[in-house]
Amino acid sequence: MSTTMTKTDTLVSVENLKTYFYTEDGIVPAIDGVSFEVKKGETLAIVGESGSGKSVTSLSIMRLIPQPPGKILDGDIKFQGESLLAKSDKEMRAIRGNRISMIFQEPMTSLNPVYKVGDQISETIILHQKKNKKEALAEAINLLNLVGIPEPERRINQYPHELSGGMRQRVMIAIALACHPELLIADEPTTALDVTIQNQILQLMKNLKQKSNMSIMLITHDLGVVAEMADRVVVMYSGQIVEQGDVFTIFENPKHPYTEGLLKSMPSAEKRVGKLYAIDGVVPNPLNLPPGCRFADRCEYATSLCHQEMPQIQEINENEVVRCWKYTDRWEA
Amino acid sequence: MTKYIIRRVLQAIPLLFIISIISFLLMSLAPGDPTAMYENPEAGNEQDLSAIREQLGVDDPIYVQYYKWLKLLVLEGNMGYSFQDGQPVLEKILQRVPATLLLMATAIVISIIIAIPIGVFSAVKKYSIFDYFFTFTSFLGIAVPSFFIALIAILVFSLKLSWFPVSGLRENYDAFDLWDRIHHLALPSLTLAFGLIASKSRYMRSSMLEVIKQDYVRTARAKGLSEGKVIFKHALRNALIPIITILALQLPALFGGSLFIEQLFAWPGMGRLTVNAIFIRDYQVIMGTTMIAGVMVVFSNLIADICYAIVDPRIQVGKN
Numbered sequence: 001m002s003t004t005m006t007k008t009d010t011l012v013s014v015e016n017l018k019t020y021f022y023t024e025d026g027i028v029p030a031i032d033g034v035s036f037e038v039k040k041g042e043t044l045a046i047v048g049e050s051g052s053g054k055s056v057t058s059l060s061i062m063r064l065i066p067q068p069p070g071k072i073l074d075g076d077i078k079f080q081g082e083s084l085l086a087k088s089d090k091e092m093r094a095i096r097g098n099r100i101s102m103i104f105q106e107p108m109t110s111l112n113p114v115y116k117v118g119d120q121i122s123e124t125i126i127l128h129q130k131k132n133k134k135e136a137l138a139e140a141i142n143l144l145n146l147v148g149i150p151e152p153e154r155r156i157n158q159y160p161h162e163l164s165g166g167m168r169q170r171v172m173i174a175i176a177l178a179c180h181p182e183l184l185i186a187d188e189p190t191t192a193l194d195v196t197i198q199n200q201i202l203q204l205m206k207n208l209k210q211k212s213n214m215s216i217m218l219i220t221h222d223l224g225v226v227a228e229m230a231d232r233v234v235v236m237y238s239g240q241i242v243e244q245g246d247v248f249t250i251f252e253n254p255k256h257p258y259t260e261g262l263l264k265s266m267p268s269a270e271k272r273v274g275k276l277y278a279i280d281g282v283v284p285n286p287l288n289l290p291p292g293c294r295f296a297d298r299c300e301y302a303t304s305l306c307h308q309e310m311p312q313i314q315e316i317n318e319n320e321v322v323r324c325w326k327y328t329d330r331w332e333a
Numbered sequence: 334m335t336k337y338i339i340r341r342v343l344q345a346i347p348l349l350f351i352i353s354i355i356s357f358l359l360m361s362l363a364p365g366d367p368t369a370m371y372e373n374p375e376a377g378n379e380q381d382l383s384a385i386r387e388q389l390g391v392d393d394p395i396y397v398q399y400y401k402w403l404k405l406l407v408l409e410g411n412m413g414y415s416f417q418d419g420q421p422v423l424e425k426i427l428q429r430v431p432a433t434l435l436l437m438a439t440a441i442v443i444s445i446i447i448a449i450p451i452g453v454f455s456a457v458k459k460y461s462i463f464d465y466f467f468t469f470t471s472f473l474g475i476a477v478p479s480f481f482i483a484l485i486a487i488l489v490f491s492l493k494l495s496w497f498p499v500s501g502l503r504e505n506y507d508a509f510d511l512w513d514r515i516h517h518l519a520l521p522s523l524t525l526a527f528g529l530i531a532s533k534s535r536y537m538r539s540s541m542l543e544v545i546k547q548d549y550v551r552t553a554r555a556k557g558l559s560e561g562k563v564i565f566k567h568a569l570r571n572a573l574i575p576i577i578t579i580l581a582l583q584l585p586a587l588f589g590g591s592l593f594i595e596q597l598f599a600w601p602g603m604g605r606l607t608v609n610a611i612f613i614r615d616y617q618v619i620m621g622t623t624m625i626a627g628v629m630v631v632f633s634n635l636i637a638d639i640c641y642a643i644v645d646p647r648i649q650v651g652k653n
Contacts, residue, residue: 062555064551064554064555093557093558093559094557095557096554096555096556096557097555097556097557097558098557101555101556102555104548104551104552104555106548109547109548109549110548110549110551110552111549111552112549112552112553112567112571113549113571113645113646113647114570114571114574114644114645114646115567123556123558124556124557127556127557127558128557159646159647161646161647172552175552175556
């Protein structure tokens with residue numbers, strides 16, 4: 001799928017990545033052969049339900065998978081053409097928080113409770129930009145201004161518990177943007193926030209992206225957020241990519257039955273239905289995966305072929321990729 | 334903050350009052366009385382002994398004895414006079430306090446310096462051979478009573494290896510000799526510290542394990558900080574907060590431990606004074622040392638609470 005793109009507009013390419021967890025109960029293939037690219041200046045959304053491997057994908061890119069129990073078994077992650085997996089710990093630390101930064105789902109617990117907000121922002125600046133404490137604090141004030149926190153001079157001397165959830169997520173964004181990263185990974189950045197604050201944070205991220213040529217990898221399970229933010233979408237299910245395409249195609253003409261189900265289960269303001277659609281069944285147990293398509297048990301189109309053999313991921317249109325027997329020659333409807 | 338401290342000090346008064354009643358009751362329940370030390374089984378003179386009893390006031394009903402003791406303490410700040418030698422109790426105790434404080438403070442400092450790195454290391458290298466080693470040693474330290482460890486230490490390090498003196502505070506009485514002091518302090522303080530290290534390192538390990546799972550530790554890693562900075566700057570300070578409570582809780586146990594340690598090492602501190610007073614039923618001295626220990630424990634808890642507010646910005650002492 002990547003062959004049609006030129007190498008120069010690719011920022012990150014994930015190639016056949018496999019990250020497994022070795023637990024007491026057995027091996028969990030959290031990511032099982034995932035390939036995708038993030039292009040320069042785009043927002044790529046990774047969508048899927050809990051346990052689909054979205055967060056593990058982002059932590060793999062950051063190389064922050066706790067090891068043990070986790071291990072990147074196979075595949076590669078290239079950032080500006082260089083393999084991140086081949087880098088030493090020291091080289092990787094120079095990238096983290098500097099060229100690739102990350103914001104997390106839980107703003108309430110993601111800031112260290114015993115250090116002042118200003119110190120937590122300036123720490124990154126001092127580390128990566130070789131500035132002194134005074135310059136870094138001045139820069140921290142600028143950043144707080146940028147992320148829309150009023151009275152930044154006062155705020156830098158406050159502790160995280162003195163700020164609301166929305167404010168804390170703004171601080172996290174300020175930390176992430178401190179060194180003008182090329183890639184911002186946002187792992188469910190608005191899930192823990194109220195709806196109105198969610199919207200403010202999304203607007204902020206959109207505005208900040210327009211000001212720089214940063215790429216955003218947005219991890220979410222909220223299709224409303226995807227529609228608002230994303231250029232392209234990767235849909236994950238049970239550690240694999242099931243569909244990938246641009247946001248319009250995904251929303252207008254979803255190919256994979258799972259994507260179709262996700263869109264159908266979205267509440268709509270226009271057409272009010274009595275009961276919200278839900279995909280029957282649950283995600284398969286990662287310790288005991290079926291031999292065929294992992295979605296087959298919940299799929300309304302599933303045939304015996306789906307239950308027996310795993311479909312391969314294939315390109316069906318330009319920039320549109322799907323993993324489903326329906327789009328192959330072997331499908332007999 | 335000042336208001337809070339004043340309030341806490343006032344709250345301590347009824348607490349100490351209750352401590353004094355309980356101690357007095359327990360003490361009077363013990364068999365024997367101060368005249369036991371005069372007793373000579375062969376030439377016992379019951380008449381003389383009852384005269385002494387009357388003079389000391391130990392024949393009075395228990396509430397009368399308590400009332401007399403309390404009245405003297407509250408009205409005159411006088412803790413009474415030792416039955417043994419007639420010296421003021423407070424004076425006797427104050428003579429002994431420096432030696433005890435020196436021993437305890439050294440034991441606490443040693444235990445902090447050793448237990449915290451062990452706890453951090455065991456947590457970071459969980460289930461490694463070092464972790465198992467420290468787990469084993471800690472359980473040994475918790476399970477084996479300090480007097481037994483003291484006896485083993487004397488046997489090995491003093492008698493067999495002759496590295497440390499067997500007992501006493503110092504040998505050079507002519508001038509202050511720092512090396513002589515350290516030499517005498519080493520064995521009792523290390524033995525006393527051993528049990529403290531054992532329990533504190535376990536608490537530190539579990540506190541650290543809890544903290545390194547936290548989101549802000551992941552944030553620190555995502556900033557590109559080195560593992561040392563992540564552990565010692567971001568995780569350690571949070572992990573230390575519950576340890577303050579452990580420190581305050583260990584203090585009463587430390588008083589108990591020093592009773593035996595001072596006795597075994599002939600360390601001229603409050604512990605030894607207390608044990609001797611108990612043996613000869615010197616009620617006045619027993620009450621005196623118990624109350625001083627009570628005051629020290631109550632105030633160390635207050636200091637722990639103030640330390641909380643210093644270490645953890647989320648806690649504001651004195652505000653509701």
